[in-house]
Amino acid sequence: MLHYGNLNAPDAVKAGAVFEGREIYRSARLDALRTRVFDAVPQIDSSRAKAVTESYRETEGEPVPIRRAKALRKTLESLPIRINEGELVVGEIAPYDRCAQVYPDYGIDWFIEELDGKPFRFEDRPGDKFMISPEDEQVIREIAPYWKGKTHKDQVYARIPRDAWDAFQIGMIDTDYLVICAEGHVIVNLQRVLREGIEGFRRRAEKVLESLDLTEPDNLKKLPFLQSVLINCDSVELFAKRYADLADAMAAEERDEQRRQELEKISQVCRHVPMHPARDMHEAIQSMYFTNLILNIEGNGSAFSYGRMDQKLYPYYKKALEDGWTEDDIKELFSNLMLKLFQVTRVLDWHSTSTFRGYVVAQNITIGGQDRLGRDATNEMTYLILECQAIMQLNNPLSARYHDRCTNRYMNAVLDVQKLGGGQPAYYSDENYVLGLVNRGVKLEDAYDYANVGCGEPLIEGKQSNRPDGAAFINITKALEMAMNGGTDPRTGRCLHKSNGDLTTFQSYEELYDAFMDQIRYYIRMHVIYDNSLDLASEEGITDPYMSMLIDDCIERGKTVKEGGAVYDYCGPLYMGIANTGNCLAAVKKLVFEDHVITAAELKHALETDFEDMTTAPTGEEIRQLCLRAPKYGNDDDYVDKIMTQYLYDIFEEEAKYHTTRYGRGPVGGLWVPSCNTVSSNVPLGKIIGATPDGRKAGEALADTTSPMHGSDTNGPTAALNSVGKLPNVLLSGGTLYNMRVDPKTVETPEARERFIDMLRTYLGDYKGQHIQFNMVDSKILMDAKEHPQNYKDLMVRVAGYSALFTAIDSDLQDDIIDRTVHKI
Known part of the structure; x- marks a missing residue:
């Protein structure tokens, strides 16, 4: 039996942790690998971009699933590979530590703009920096002209109706990150890969193909996807064999006996998995890693x-x-x-990076x-x-x-x-x-x-379509801002959906609430239109054939995920500014309509001047202090918590009325379900909102997720948890965070x-x-x-x-x- 490591060996390193009463150590091997990775500067590689471009030039006119499968095969056969010193699990997306590939098939114009310094070159970004060599930059610049008018971004933008596009431009909805990258957010059937191997997926596709009656028009639609499964199975085998051959070559020259045996084991593992069922722990781990690594190579989703x-x-x-x-x-x-x-x-454009900061792959x-x-x-x-x-x-x-x-x-x-x-x-x-x-x-x-x-996001692994949340970000605090301004966005002056009145004309809290919900209903419709347009473009131009073959029941139905091949299908938008919106509604209700401490006109002027007009009585700052002292979510205060619960319930019920493009095409569900995951979008989405009645200044970050606004939860953790626990959390089946x-x-x-x-x-x-x-x-x-x-x-x-x-x-x-x-x- 080959023993891989001893965490209690003399050369082990303290990890600075105690687990279940034991001091934790890191083996010398793990410490060296970890140090090397943390010392690495993230880089950008052009290998995939070059291979995919070459493949697309060769397959003009072929069915899209076939083109996608052939592009993946060319990438897997040409991608530079290596086995790093001491590592036991092998396979990389690129030839450098912490390296990102370029995906011109999704979008390339933004990449060229950032190479030109608009708004930053990758190495000059304020965060999420990347280095790129002159050679890789030259490759990207040379292939970019081929993709003009052919990218996923081009196809999506050509589909989006004007009203939905306008909603995106003013910042009410934002799905732009999905325009230039794959959707990801999926768990394929790794259990089945371990149990049957990729050969099992090949046999299933062959069985369906054998029984396919091609005189039926619908079966002709299934043919390209099923053929792509066979290509993808060959590609996986090829990729794993490349690593097996490399491990053999390295073992032949290795002088350290322990490492030579490890390399021989790596070779044996890679020759067996993921094509065949895993027989031991090493094979199981390597099989799952290879399977998911290729998902990352197929598309740059998280x-x-x-x-x-x-x-x-x-x-x-x-x-x-x-x-x-x-x-x-x-x-x-x-x-x-x-x-x-x-x-x-992965590397995204700076706009999307500001929403997913921290090299997010997740x-x-x-x-x-x-x-x-x-x-x-x-x-x-x-x-x-x-x-x-x-x-x-x-x-x-x-x-x-x-x-x-x-x-x-x-x-x-x-x-x-x-x-x-x-x-x-x-x-x-x-x-x-x-x-x-x-x-x-x-x-x-x-x-x-x-x-x-x-x-x-909760997901039924191996059975559900991707993106259970991860559709449009919906800026509900901005929707309230527009409701208070007659439907007009104060930042741009644009009015996409006129309200019946504004803050100075509403005679009651109920009128304000109705105007807010009217705006929300309109922008929910816009996100559904935008996201369904994106999904149709994905169905026709991207197809994700490798990912789809790994999800039940795509092979048996002869459909990709986007065509309705999965057992379950749910997708949902992400609602932003949850706490701010509740706090704003509570402040206006109490200060203006109940206690009459200030008038609606006074509040509106204070908001328009960012609470900085000191010539009014009360002054802008005095009004801000009143707003800050109004009831705040996160303190177990039923006054504001009931408002939170009601408006969220109404939004979630409205969202569930709409369908995805897969509704009625096979899967259970086909519904849009809500989520309150903000990722890091609470920061950039706050920048496009003026001052708000919760006392927040213009441009400041919104509260993240379902968390209370920073500094407003002053009654301790139990009170904060009580407030969050009152929300209609069961309806948040797209997932949420606190x-x-x-x-x-x-x-x-x-x-x-x-x-x-x-x-x-x-x-x-x-x-x-x-x-x-x-x-x-x-x-x-x-x-x-x-x-x-x-x-x-x-x-x-x-x-x-x-x-x-x-x-x-x-x-x-x-x-x-x-x-x-x-x-x-």
């Missing part, structure tokens, strides 16, 4: 996630121990996988939860994954499912990792998610088996830990709160890291549904994180 990793790997864990493996062997392998996930990155791993019969599913692999996170301390999203029978051991183990300060893992409540999924039509046994994808900052010093004693866990059980269980995640980093450390980034290159923080390297994000987002309320337990 959140090609891994699902319930502890459930999939537990049988291999048991077999490994029976076969003489040590726990250290398994930890070494899994920690290698975590590093490989950290290395995958390949989520889910642990814990229940089995398909509702029994506790936590196992020893669950704890091993948690310990690997303590060892490596990386920003790959780790999702810890909660249900009301979770043991204290599990809760304490999760807290051990959370205390390290990187925002991992986040909690997701089965008590909420299972009910919410069943409410949308998911079978109970499938709902029990959900996993998290991306930031916090960020809470906690002073790490207040959870150090056993008594404090017990209080913390009791608080979580109440929120996630009794209140059926959907999600919560914590930043447990001292503010002094964050401020010092902002001033001296060279000393904190691996400092991680939770941004939204993902964690990021604090020093890699720009100063606006750094300030937003520092300003979040710090709670003491």
Whole structure:
């Protein structure tokens, strides 16, 4: 038996963590790999762009699924490959550490603009910087002219009706990031890959092809996709064999006996998986990684996630121990996988990057939860994954499912990792998610088996279409701003949907509320039109044939995901400014219509002058102070919390009236479902909104996710949780987030830990709160890291549904994180 590592060897390095009462060490191998990756400067490579362009030139006129499959094959056969010193899991998206590929098939004009410094060259960005060599830049400039009028972006923009385009231009809806990149946000059937191998997918496609009656017109439509499956299976085999051959060549020249044996094992693994069923832990990990790595190469989407990793790997864990493996062997392998996930990155235009700051890829791993019969599913692999996170301390999203029978051991183990300060893992409540999924039509046994994808979206892995959330960002605080101004956007002066009156003419709170909801209903319609236009362009021009073949029941139906091939189909927009909107409505209701402290005209003038007119009585600043003292969400105050609950319920019910392009074409669902994930968009979307009645100044960031506005939740963590727990969370089946900052010093004693866990059980269980995640980093450390980034290159923080390297994000987002309320337990 080849033993991979010993975390207790003399050359092991302290990881600065205690897990389940044990001090955690990192092997010399893992420490060297981790150091190299953190020292790397993210780079851009042109290999994929060159290969895809060559392929597209060769396949003009062929069906799109065939063109996409052939482009993937050319990429996989020509992509530069390497096996890094000491690594056990192999395969990379590009030839440099933390490297991004270019995807001209989605969009290339923005890339050329940024090469020209508009608004920044990649190396000059204020955050999410990338280097690009002169040679790679030259390749991109040379291929760009071919793509003029042929990209996904070109096809989407040609489809969008004028009204929906206008809504995008004023900042009410924003889906632009999906115009220049793949959708991602999916968990393919990795369990089936482990069980059957990619050969099993090939056999299924061949069986369907054999029985296909091509005299039926609908079957002719199925033919290109099914043929693309066969091409994709060949491409996967080719890619894995390239790594097997490389490992053999390296082994032949390797003088270190231990490393030679490892390279020989890598070769054996890559010759077997992912084409064939995995036989041991090494093969299982490599098989899943290869499968998802190729998803990232096919399209530059985020959140090609891994699902319930502890459930999939537990049988291999048991077999490994029976076969003489040590726990250290398994930890070494899994920690290698975590590093490989950290290395995958992507580059987006600066506009989209401002919404997804921190090199977001978000390949989520889910642990814990229940089995398909509702029994506790936590196992020893669950704890091993948690310990690997303590060892490596990386920003790959780790999702810890909660249900009301979770043991204290599990809760304490999760807290051990959370205390390290990187925002991992986040909690997701089965008590909420299972009910919410069943409410949308998911079978109970499938709902029990959900996993998290991306930031916090629940998804039935291997059975559901991608993007359960991740459609348009909808700026609801801006919708309220326009309702108070007769439907006109004060920033641009444009009026896309006129209101019946404005703040100075409304005679009651009810009239204001009706005008607000009228704006919301209009812009929900615009997002549906915009997003369905995008989906139709994806269905026809992108097709995602490799991703689709890995999702049930696409092969048997002969349909890609976008054509309705999946078992389940849900997609949803992301609502921004939740807390600000509720606080604004509460402030106007109380100050203007109930207590008559100020008039509507006085408030409107104060907003128009950003609370800075000191010549009025009351002055602008005095009005702002009144607004700041009005009831605020996050303090267990029913006055504002009832307003929050009502307006969100009305929005969520309105959203569910609409259908995706897959409705009635096979899948269960076909509905638009809401989400409140903001990613980092709360910062740029706040910049296009003027002063608001909650006391917020013009251009300031909005509250993130469902979290209270920074500094407004003054009654402690329990009050804040009570407010969030009152929201109609069950209807948020697209997923939501709640960020809470906690002073790490207040959870150090056993008594404090017990209080913390009791608080979580109440929120996630009794209140059926959907999600919560914590930043447990001292503010002094964050401020010092902002001033001296060279000393904190691996400092991680939770941004939204993902964690990021604090020093890699720009100063606006750094300030937003520092300003979040710090709670003491």
